Amino acid sequence: MAHPLQELVHKGWLWQGRTAAEQIAPEQLQDSGWPELNRRLGGGWLRGALHELQVQQSFQGELALVLPVLRAQTQPCLWINPPAQPYWPGLAYQQLKCPPIWLHEQDTKQALWAFEQALQSRALGAVVAWFDDLDSHAVRRLQQTAAQHEQLAFVLTPWQATTEARAYVNRLQLHWQQQLQVRVIKRRGGWPLPPAPCAVTQLLPERRRLSA
Template identity: 45%
Template sequence: MQTALQQLVRKGWVWQGRDQQQSPAQEAHCLPSGSARLDQLLGGGWAPGSLIEWQCQTWFSTELRLLTSLLRAVKQQPVFWLNPPARPSALGLASMALADNQHLVIETNDSHQAQWAFEHILQSSRQGLVLGWFAESSAEAVRRWHKSLTQSSALAVVLQPHQPLVEARAFSHRLRLWSDDSGHWFDIVKRRNGWPVSQLAL
C-alpha cells in the first residue's frame, strides 16, 4: 500500500496541502512579488532560501512584472543570470534603478552543463537572486537544487515553458504564467502554505 501511495505522490497525483499563515516575523523577511494578491497567497511574498518555478507562456512577457519587483527587492546584492533569452543591458538596468546590483551572466548551450552550473551557483551563493532559464529540467536536478539551498538565504527562480504536471517537484512554489486579450494571469500550481489556485489576475 505504501509503495503504491509513494508512486502516486511521485507522479504528482496525490498532494497534501493545508492552509497556514506565516508569522509576522516570517512575512517581514519575504520579498514582495509585485502583486498584493500573490503576496497574500504566498504568506507574505517570496521567502529567502526558496526554490521557485515560473512556467512561462512566452519569454519576457507576464513574468516581467514579477522579475522587476524581485530585482528591486534584492538591491545591492548579486544577481546571477543563467542562460537568459536576452542579455540584460546596463542601460536598461539603470533605467529601472537596478544598476546597484552585481549582475553576473552565465551562458552555455549544453543543458547538462546549465543544470550543473545552476547547482554550483546555489551552493556558493549565500544571498542574492539566482535566475535560470531552462527548456526542461529533471526531478533529480530540482532535488539537487533544493538541497543546495538548505544553508542559503539566496532566492532561486527557475523559468521554464509550461510543463505537463506528470510528477511532483521539490519547488517551494510553482506558478504558471499566461496572458490573453483580457490581461495577464497566473495559476499557483503549488505553494508552501496552501492549496493550488487558478486564473488570478496579475
C-alpha cells in the same frame, strides 16, 4: 519499512496540500512587490527555496514579475541562459542596485553545475535560470542546496501540459490576456489557485505602457 506514501513524500514526488500555511518567520519571506501575489503565496517569496515560473511564451511579463524582488537585492543576481542578451538601459531604468551577472551555457549539465554553485555563493542576491525542463532529481537537488544556503532562486520553464510532481516550493503558470495572468499550481502550505491579474505594465516606461 517505510510506508510507500512516506517514501514518495521523502523523494519529493508527492505534494502535500494543507488547509493553512505553515508558520514562517517574517525574515524568511521576501516581498514580491505585488500585494495580491504576496497574499496568494502566504506572505511573499520564501528564501531558501526554488520557485518555478512556467511561461506560455517568452517576453510576456515574466521578468517584470520578479523585478521588484531583484531590485531589492543589495548583491548582484546571476541570470543563467536568459532567452536574450540583457538590455542594460532597460535594467538601468528599473533601478537595480547591482547589475546582474549573466551566463550562457548550452550544455545542460554544465548549466546545472553552475546553478548549484551559485546557490552556494553568499556573494549573490538571487539566481534566475531558464531551462526547457528539469527532471525531478535535478529540482530536488537544487531545492536542497537553496534551502541549505538560504538562497532565493527562480526557474523559468515552458508551460507543461501535465504537471508532474517536482520539489519546487511554488509553481506558477503565466500567460498574457490583456495583462499578465498568474495561476498558482502549487504553493507552500496551500491549495492551487485560479489565474489572477498582475499589473506588471506599471514597471514599463510610459511609451511602452501606451503601446502595451
